[in-house]
Amino acid sequence: MGSILGLVSSGHLVALWLLCIQVKMGSVGGIGVNWGTQATHPLPPSTVVGMLKDNGFQKVKLFDADSDALNALSNTGIQVMVGIPNDLLNTLANSMEAAENWVAKNVSSHISTNGVDIRYVAVGNEPFLSTYNGSFLGTTLPALQNIQAALIKAGLSTLVKVTVPLNADVYETSTDLPSGGDFRADIHDLMLSIVKFLSENGAPFTVNIYPFISLYEDPNFPIAYAFFDSNSSAINDGGTIYKNVFDANHDTLVWALQKNGYENLSIIIGEIGWPTDGDKNANLKNAQQFNQGFMNRIIAGQGTPLRPGPLDAYLFSLVDEDAKSIQPGNFERHWGLFYFDGQPKYTLTMGTTSSNSLVPARGVQYLAQQWCIMSPSASLDDPQVEPSVNYACANADCTALGYGTSCGNLDARGNISYAFNSYYQQNNQLESACQFPNVSVITNKDPSTGDCKFRIMIKTVTSGVGLRSKLLMPAGLAMSVPVFLFTLV
């Protein structure tokens, strides 16, 4: 398997569409974005939809079919891909009735009475990742078939198409070149059955492609090849020249489809993006370079060597999500074009608005301007420090600490303060969330330095009503919390 093609699993654990169809329904065009909600303090759906409109996103991809999100998308003209989380696949695979109920409640009603422009149902999310140990191999296709049958029964199958967002690790190449592409040997037959079903139903193949992961997993990966505007040396595949890993990876899929008789199946890029923190290659500069390079392709309507027409793609992602699993890596909570509060991270010309920069969320309300830090009078040697930091980091978010990250240059006290503040903010600035025994104190002076931001959370409907109170530390913290591996200081 050729690492130069970036054919590696993203391990991208998020909780949670075509040529003939485009001709029929009019070209989709534009750019889409993924809207994930695994955050301790998510923006209200109406605020998020305002951001989508202000920034000119024509399409949005969800990881579930949350009714608050769909209500906010009502009559906006934004095209929607709703999602079915992997943990529902088993039920939907085994019960036609469950599939009909899912479609009735989560698709039909929103289209007919709510004016939501639902175009796709994403059945599962990267269900064949190796981290799932094959758990969804038996249920994904039957669930796809049942949802398609339910859409037909509901009279929606012309408007709404099914698909399965897959990681690019479902295909591989035997030759280090795109032309060696085929579906992964261990799931080859299953992939053919899925591709056949999609093709027969005018549905697209959805793939998530992550050049960042190629770089993250392989220290020898040529960095320039991860970007679009680089002077990277090129790969010559029988006369076709590849100058970046996205094109090579995408066209490996095109070859796999072609080899198996589906050369015309439409492809949607379900997720593409670059994180800004949590790893030495995850920073604002790289993310801006990658996303601008990709957007330039979208604006120019330029595809890949084998599919030169416009790409149909959803950026990953809209906002940072601080409650995502960091099993794939610390970068996992930092994929947003915007921070968790809807503030843009960098300028990005998307060609969708008159502005050359991303438009921030409007009307965001913050908690008070106060932070929890390590008490100046506390000693680094205080035995309460270690268990307190471990507890804070285990229950909040310390992914901006570490080598090459935004807060990677803090001293030991800064590290400790960062951990305490994250815990305090995630717990809505409750006083009891800044009572690490004798070692913490609340301050009104912003401890942020340079790129290292000590964030203040936003007000949410649940703030202040004990959202995470079960996590609050008891008085005798040191005695009652497990001592995690002490990696932060």
Ligand SMILES: *[C@@H]1O[C@H](CO)[C@@H](O)[C@H](O)[C@H]1NC(C)=O
């Ligand atoms: C509709 O979708 C939501 C969110 O994905 C899910 O919790 C619910 O079970 C679905 N409804 C039905 C009837 O399956």
Ligand SMILES: *[C@@H]1O[C@H](CO)[C@@H](O)[C@H](O)[C@H]1NC(C)=O
């Ligand atoms: C997959 O298997 C590994 C090793 O047996 C195990 O640690 C892990 O929890 C399993 N993951 C899932 C999602 O079942």
Ligand SMILES: *[C@@H]1O[C@H](CO)[C@@H](O)[C@H](O)[C@H]1NC(C)=O
């Ligand atoms: C690529 O090379 C050209 C010409 O030498 C140069 O102007 C440009 O800055 C280079 N781009 C990058 C990303 O290095």
Ligand SMILES: *[C@@H]1O[C@H](CO)[C@@H](O)[C@H](O)[C@H]1NC(C)=O
């Ligand atoms: C793909 O589309 C082209 C042009 O319409 C057609 O000639 C060709 O037969 C199609 N290939 C398959 C495998 O359907």
Ligand SMILES: *[C@@H]1O[C@H](CO)[C@@H](O)[C@H](O)[C@H]1NC(C)=O
């Ligand atoms: C906090 O400091 C006081 C005074 O130095 C001391 O009596 C007390 O035992 C300390 N508490 C903890 C939990 O360490």
Ligand SMILES: *[C@@H]1O[C@H](CO)[C@@H](O)[C@H](O)[C@H]1NC(C)=O
């Ligand atoms: C701060 O924490 C990071 C992340 O664990 C660590 O790499 C660094 O060495 C710490 N800095 C100091 C001065 O303790």
